[in-house]
Amino acid sequence: MQPQNRIQPHSTEIEQEVLSACLQGESTSVVGILSPSDFYTTSHQKIYQAIESLSKRMAPVDVLSVVDVLRSINELDACGGASYISSVMNNVPMAINLDHYCKVLKDKSAKRRMIQRCAELAISCYQDEEIGDIYERSKQIVTAADLPSIDRKRAVDISNVYPADKMLEEYRAYVSGMKNNRFVTGIHEIDKRIRGVGGGETLFIIARAGAYKTALLQNLMRNYVNASSWGAVFFSLEMPVPNITERFLQNFDRSSGKEIEDFYSHNLTECIDPIETKFKQQLKRFYVVPTKCSLSDMERYVRLIEDHHKVHIGLIGVDYMGLVNQTGKSxxxxxxxxxxxxxDLAKFLNIPVVVLSQINRSGEDGSVEVNIQMGRGSGAIEEAADFMLGLWKEDDNLIAKILKNRKGAPGSKWILELDSSCFFIGPNAIEYNPVQHPARRRRADKEG
Structure with missing residues (x-):
């Protein structure tokens, strides 16, 4: 059967079940979740519009009130009359199935929209258009697809109200989740203070170029997959896979990049084999995506990796923020x-997300102490972050400052254990106490 001759995805019975639930006192559980276009049958769309109208006015929703609304706009007969609406209410839906029914309707509605968009794309293929333009439009169609989800957090619903006992239940679940999947940096002094990044939380690392932020993220993610039974996805939007691979090989062998390259160019298997063994052992469940993509693409990649590799992903790292695909005027x-x-991505997947970001020009060459106001573009980074680290170099030292900390005081500064020859950052750190230069000291004394 040709696609144009097929009946579009829908379920008349489930549409009736949902309408019946609304007419029997469950409209507040549905309005705000479904829209009229989620119903396939035109009469059901109009009945639901009447239900939605009554609910928004906080008026009673029942057969009589819906009939009155439809009669007042001359749509009652088009909906099958009062007898049809009464027959719909005769269905006895189970409240426990209502969320499922709503999801089914959202799914089928999304499929209908996708069919329409693909049909428009097919028409373009028959017309005299450049294939590149059609391909780009096809990517936009997939990227912009409003995939269905039942998110009661976005609707006015009693489930969003937390009395004391429910607050405690939520906290217990959070602590339990941290036992299963807690991202710790592996740098002891920092971990003591931030106590791990949990599901739904974000860590932003900001620094100028050349301040080892990519190296830090690679080391942190290596630490994570070694300590966890969960996997991690590294979205390397800037550095190609060979460079990433070489850096990890340097980490494991504590060798320079030139030495690693020589091992392979001269096929020194006695050097290569032990490093590759360690590489595969320590980066098991670690996955690199080197393609520039959007945040919605990242969510899809996580699902794809979980399905293909049969692994549970517990961490996302993004290098770096400025290369994420995102539309915007400025x-x-x-x-x-x-x-x-x-x-939102961290909350939706309920896993930690670590994002690297360049700082603005006030950070100069990466040797100036970083502060929270240096976040590039706007204060949105500070608002969205649960934790923030700033990196800068001073002489041969790499210094990290806790700029924001949901679980404790910010402001502490630490000299990290850095071996710049192989991009290795170890677990030890010592407190940073800057030495004031004589000229600065004389100026401070004079001002005092």
């Missing part, structure tokens, strides 16, 4: 959307 708009979107 840098401010883009940074704001990506920062907030990263938090």
């Amino acid at each position: 840098e401010y708009d883009k940074v704001s959307e990506i920062a907030r979107g990263s938090k």
Whole structure:
């Protein structure tokens, strides 16, 4: 059967079940979740519009009130009359199935929209259009697809109200989740203070170029997959896979990049084999995606990796924020959307998300102490972050400052254990106490 001759996805019975539930006192559980276009049958769309109208006015929703609304706009006969609406109510839906029914309707509605968009794309293929333009439009169709979800957090629903006992239940679930999947940096002094990044939380690391932020993220993610039974996805939007691979090989062998390259160019198997063994052992359940993509693409990649590799992903790392695909009129708009979107991604997947970001020009060459106001573009990074680290170099030292900390005091500064020859960052850190230069000291004394 040709696609144009097929009946579009829908379920008349489930549509009737949902309408019946609304007519029997469950309209507040549905309005705000479904829209009229989620119903396939025209009469059901009109009945639901009447239910939605009554609910928004906080008026009683029942057969009589819906009939009155439809009669007042001359749509009652088009909906089958009062007898049809009464017959719909005769269905006895189970409240426990209502969420499922709503999801089914959202799914089928999304499929109908996708069919329409693909049909429009097919027409373009028959017309005299450039294949590149058609391909780009096809990607936009998939990226912009409003995939269905039942998110009661976005609707006015009693489930969003937390009395004391429910607050305690939520906290117990949070602590339990941290036992299963807690991202710790592996740098002891920092971990003591932030106590791990949990599901739905974000860590932003900000620094100028050349301040080892990519190296830090690679080391942190290596630490995570070694300590956890869960996997991690590294979205390397800037650095190609060979460079990432070489850096990890340097980590494991504590060798320079030139030495690693020589091992392979001269096929020194006695050197290569032990490093590759360690590489595969320590990066088991670690996955690199080197393609520039959007935040919604990242969510899809996580699902794809989980399905293909049969692994549970517990951490996302993004290098770096400025290369995430995002529409926007200005840098401010883009940074704001990506920062907030990263938090939404962490909450949606219920896993930690670590994002690297360049700082603005006030950070100069990466040797100036970083502060929270240096976040590029807008204050959205500070707002979206649960934790923030700033990195800068001073002489041969790499210094990290806790700029924001949901679980304790910010402001502490630490000299990290850095071996710059192989991009290795170890677990030890010592407190940073800057030495004041004589000229600065004389100026401070004079001002005092």
